[in-house]
Every structure is written in structure tokens, then in C-alpha cells.
């Protein structure tokens with residue numbers, strides 16, 4: 001099946017398959033690393049820490065927050081996929097740190113007319129406080145804390161610098 005909206009991408013995939021060389025990998029994080037970071041298109045999670053395909057579990061959420069599914073990913077990563085270090089990586093100029101939920105909901109209403117007020121988005125201008133919460137959540141979690149070292153970082157999308165804050 002192929003619908004017109006995805007044709008360009010499937011054509012690109014056909015070219016990708018011709019040079020595909022990643023067969024034989026298992027699902028283990030070879031470098032023992034997991035990173036939770038934002039869905040932002042300016043972020044290259046593996047490249048920024050010198051890793052490559054196969055090395056790490058990359059979990060992406062809006063804002064790089066430890067959402068319930070991200071937490072599940074960390075727990076499974078630690079227990080089944082070789083993860084011993086977890087980086088929580090929000091970033092500068094993140095839309096999720098540009099305002100509170102009400103501000104983001106207002107912005108969507110202005111841009112598309114849609115009302116998202118029935119959703120919890122998790123936006124917050126206090127990015128550092130959210131990072132403290134998320135790192136604490138992992139460090140104190142009974143299924144994560146004793147099995148992995150957890151660090152809190154900030155990635156600068158303008159310079160490429162990754163700075164450890166926690």
C-alpha cells in the first residue's frame with residue numbers, strides 16, 4: 001500500500017535500502033547509554049555525544065520530559081537493553097519551555113484555530129525545575145535508580161554544547 005502523501009518518503013526508503021548496512025544488530029544499547037531528549041528537529045542525539053547507531057536508546061518526547069512512556073522506556077532499557085547511564089536532555093529555545101500550557105494552547109488557537117484545552121501538554125517556563133523533577137524521578141525510581149546513573153543536562157541548539165546541570 002502507498003498513499004500519495006508518503007510517496008516521496010517511500011521512494012527515499014527504496015534508495016536507503018540499497019545501501020542499508022545495519023543488519024545483524026540486536027536491540028542492546030552497545031554503549032550502555034539512554035538519552036531522553038526533545039522531539040525538536042535541531043537535535044542530533046547520537047552525534048552530539050559521539051555515538052552511532054546501535055550504541056544508545058533514544059527516547060524523544062516534547063521538551064525531553066520524562067513522560068509515562070519515557071519512564072517505561074528507561075525501565076526496560078535498564079533491565080533488558082544494557083542501559084547503565086541515562087541522560088535527560090532538554091534544550092535551549094524549546095517551545096515547551098516558552099510558556100505554560102495555557103500559553104501554548106493560546107498559540108495553537110491563534111495559529112490553527114484548534115482548542116487543545118482538553119490536553120495536558122506539560123509546558124513550563126521553569127525548565128530547570130522540570131529537569132530537577134525528572135532527574136529525581138529517575139534517580140529515586142525503584143526500577144531505575146539503583147541500576148543506572150542519571151544525569152540532567154542542557155543542550156544548546158545554537159552552539160551544539162551539551163552542559164551537565166545535575
Ligand SMILES: [Zn+2]
Nearest residue numbers: 038040063094
Ligand atoms: Zn524542544
